[in-house]
Amino acid sequence: MQVTRETFDQVMVPNYSPAKMVPVRGLGSRVWDQAGNExxxxxxxxxxxxxxxCHPELVAALTEQGQKLWHLSNVFTNEPALRLAKKLTDHTFAERVYFANSGAEANEAALKLARRYALEKFGEQKQKIIAFTQGFHGRTFFTVTVGGQPAYSDGFGPKPGAVEHCDYNDLAAFESLISDDTCAVMMEPLQGEGGIISPDPAFVKGVRELCNKHNALLIFDEVQSGVGRTGHLYAYMGLEVVPDILTTAKSLGGGFPIGAMLTTTEIAQHLKPGTHGSTYGGNPLACAVAERTFDIVNDPAVLAGVKQKEQLFRDTLATINNKHHVFSEIRGKGMLLGCALNEDFSGQSRLFLDASTQQQLMCLVAGANVVRFAPSLVIPDEDIAEGLTRFERAVASVVAAR
Known part of the structure; x- marks a missing residue:
């Protein structure tokens, strides 16, 4: 059957607006579309x-497991899930793992666990959840309500209650909001969708201290920042602050859908049999691929390489900006970077994305004012150089069209 981009408009729900080209093959940091364009x-x-x-070791792990077991259900456990959970607990603060299919599901589990923990330990009055404006935690109704972006949560009727928001990096506002009725605080240790916003170290430490004071659980959403993305295995490791619950997905599976919630033994015991579950969570295929991804990423040389590649991006982007004067700053950490547009180009991030696609570069936006890069952690330096050459052409075309 021959399908094209027009087929999307005929058969798909219109909640996405994908690019005109249709990718059909990828290898490393290169992708080819239906017309053979790279x-x-x-x-x-x-x-x-x-x-x-198509990293060869991930392809091998998927192929090998695909000839053994695909799915069992959680009536049984399986070896890949147990091995992955052991590695996650060996290399993080956590002692217990719950597997899901996505970041939203991992966050849903974290929020339900926090509420359950508070209810059973402190009583029904301790149910308030605090999160941060411009945060993003998924698209389930609970997680999209906790995420601080009304554009994603409005228009679906009554929202889950007892959720409050304050500005990221505003410790005074947070201190005025938290109380003994707060059961949990959910935050990204580096805001992704909200604009690639790094936390002030004093802010993160202050949030941790206030959570301790009020017996509130601190949940770090590391769906986007985790598994080597910032040059640390998890971003919390570079902040000198340890959460009570951590969620991870995206990079964890290297492209295969998987999510996980990590926590301590004491907290985990409140999710007793029957209180939460996932049909596909922890399936052998996903866990086998994720285990191999984790092994490769959790290597000092790979993590150091992420920081080196970040510097290459920053140096070249500075050169581009000195020539074209479009960015106010380069934000982020590791291989999660944001080019914040200056006042002359305010609200026009989509123009830069579209221009990049025209130059055969795939990139992202993080809101209307930030162009986002989140490439492979092992992208070759020559691909960074060539990609940024294409990006400069895109920038030049936007500037010239003003």
């Missing part, structure tokens, strides 16, 4: 393809 991938499937496309 693109460099700085989008990484929105920070998912941590090792690029």
């Amino acid at each position: 693109f460099i991938d700085f989008a990484g499937g929105i920070a998912v393809n941590a090792l690029g496309h």
Whole structure:
């Protein structure tokens, strides 16, 4: 059957507006469309393809497991899930793992666990959840309500209650909001969709201290920032703050759908049998691929390489900006970077994305004012150089069209 981009408009629900070209093949940081055009991938499937496309070791892990077991249900456990959980607990603060299919599902589990923990330990009055404006935690009704972007949560009727928001990096506002009725605080240790906003170290430490004071659980949403993305295995490791619950997905599977919630033994015991579940969560296929991804990423040389590649991006972007004067700053950490547009180009990030696609570069936006890059953690330096050459052509075309 021959399908084209026009087929999308005929058969798909119109909640997405995909590019005109249709990718059909990928290898490393390169992608080819139906017409055979080659693109460099700085989008990484929105920070998912941590090792690029069709990494041979991930293909081997998937192929090997695909000839053994695909699905069992959680009536049984399986070896890949147990091995992955052991590695996650060995290399993080956590002692217990719950597997899901996505970041939204992992966050849903974290929020339900926090509410359950508070109810059973402190009583029904302790149910308030605090999150941050411009946060993003998924598209389930609970997680989209906790995320601080009304554009994503409005228009679907009454929202889950007892959820409040304050500005990121505003410790005074947060302190005025938290109380003994707060059961949990959910935050990204580096805001992604909200504009690639890094936390002030004093802010993060202050949030941790206030959570301790009020017996509130601190949940770090590391769906986008985790698994090597910032040059640390998890971003919290570079902040000197340890959460009570951590969620991870995206890069964890290297492109195969998987999510996980990590926490301590004490907190985990409140999700007793029957209180939460997932049909596909922890399936052998996903866990086998994720285990291999985790092994490759959790290597000092790979993590150091992420920081080196960040500097290459920053140096070249500075050169581009000195010539074209379009960015106010380069934000982010590791292979999660945002080019914040200056006042002359305010609200026009989509123009830069479309121009990049025209130059055969795949990138992202993070709101109307930030162009986002989230490439493979092991993208070759020559692909960075060539991709940024294409990006400069895109920038020049936007500037010239003003």
